Amino acid sequence: MTMLETFLKPMHPEGWRFVPVFGVVTLILFWLWAPLGWLGVLLTIWCYYFFRDPVRSVPQGETLILSPADGVISLIEPAVPPAELGLGPQPLLRVSVFMSVFNCHVNRMPVGGTIQSIAYRPGTFVNASLDKASEDNERNALLIETAGGHKIAVVQIAGLVARRILCFAKPGQSLPAGDRFGLIRFGSRLDVYLPAGIAPMVALGQTMIAGETVIADLASTSAARPARRA
Numbered sequence: 643m644t645m646l647e648t649f650l651k652p653m654h655p656e657g658w659r660f661v662p663v664f665g666v667v668t669l670i671l672f673w674l675w676a677p678l679g680w681l682g683v684l685l686t687i688w689c690y691y692f693f694r695d696p697v698r699s700v701p702q703g704e705t706l707i708l709s710p711a712d713g714v715i716s717l718i719e720p721a722v723p724p725a726e727l728g729l730g731p732q733p734l735l736r737v738s739v740f741m742s743v744f745n746c747h748v749n750r751m752p753v754g755g756t757i758q759s760i761a762y763r764p765g766t767f768v769n770a771s772l773d774k775a776s777e778d779n780e781r782n783a784l785l786i787e788t789a790g791g792h793k794i795a796v797v798q799i800a801g802l803v804a805r806r807i808l809c810f811a812k813p814g815q816s817l818p819a820g821d822r823f824g825l826i827r828f829g830s831r832l833d834v835y836l837p838a839g840i841a842p843m844v845a846l847g848q849t850m851i852a853g854e855t856v857i858a859d860l861a862s863t864s865a866a867r868p869a870r871r872a
Contacts, residue, residue: 654748656808656825657693664689695748698853700820704789705861707840708819709739709850710752710796711832716740718842718866723795723835724783726761734795734835737842737857739850741830749824750853752796752834755788756816760809765800782807784823792860795835798826820853845869 653661664686672679701708720733741747765780780800787793798807807830811823836842840858844850848869850857 651694651696653690654693654695654825656827657690660693661686661689692743692747694746695822696746698750698820698851700818700853701856703859704754705859706753706819706856707794707834707836707858707860708750708752709844709852709855709857710749710823710834711739711741711850712745712747712852713739713741713831713850715844715846715848715850716831718844718846721833721835724761724763724781724797726763727759727783727785727795729785729793729795729835732838734838735840735842737834737836737844739832739834741826741832746852747826747830748822748852749798749826749832751786751817751819751821751823752857753786753788753792753794754817754819755786755792755794757811757813758785758787758793760784760811760813762807762809780807782809782824784809784811788860790860792837794837795833797833797835798824799831799833800826839863841866843867847871 668679668682668686671682715737717736717738719736721736722731722733723729760782762782782798784796785793786796798809800807806827809824811817817823834857836858840860841864842858844857
């Protein structure tokens with residue numbers, strides 16, 4: 643990788659709906675007052691950076707559950723999956739990844755498998771880092787079944803600033819782990835519900851890389867891994 647490739651990442655096609663608008667506004671600001679124009683330049687760079695879509699090195703392994711989003715682990719706790727997915731009333735371990743407005747917002751498949759169902763539900767827009775966001779906020783839930791028969795739920799949740807959940811996948815579609823399936827515009831969260839008996843391999847506050855960081859291993863019988871602040 644060259645130095646240029648380190649800083650210049652590919653942009654998701656969704657970005658072309660916004661970056662040119664930011665650019666035009668920047669020209670107008672320069673015409674009005676140069677200092678405002680430079681502020682527009684910074685905002686245009688931020689917009690491009692928000693829609694970046696870097697290439698990821700996806701770990702290979704049919705039993706690995708990968709992070710579906712960039713961000714930090716904000717919650718690890720038992721919770722009942724969204725009722726619309728039909729997984730029953732029993733709590734499953736939920737791992738939540740919170741994305742700030744500075745994270746890459748392209749969402750990736752946590753496992754390879756067939757998308758059994760997709761269920762959208764409108765809602766509010768409270769801070770996505772809060773526990774109640776899973777219940778109250780606008781969300782889009784996917785149920786994925788792996789080749790081994792495991793069912794994994796992943797839920798896109800809109801946040802305080804986010805106003806648009808995008809899902810590019812379709813029910814019945816089969817996708818490999820790490821493939822792009824959606825995007826949320828501007829600050830949000832993704833929840834992953836692990837199958838019963840599967841322990842996480844991540845800790846609260848840990849930084850996640852979508853399609854690369856391993857959240858759990860379906861083949862592992864180990865307890866949750868301890869972590870420490872350093």
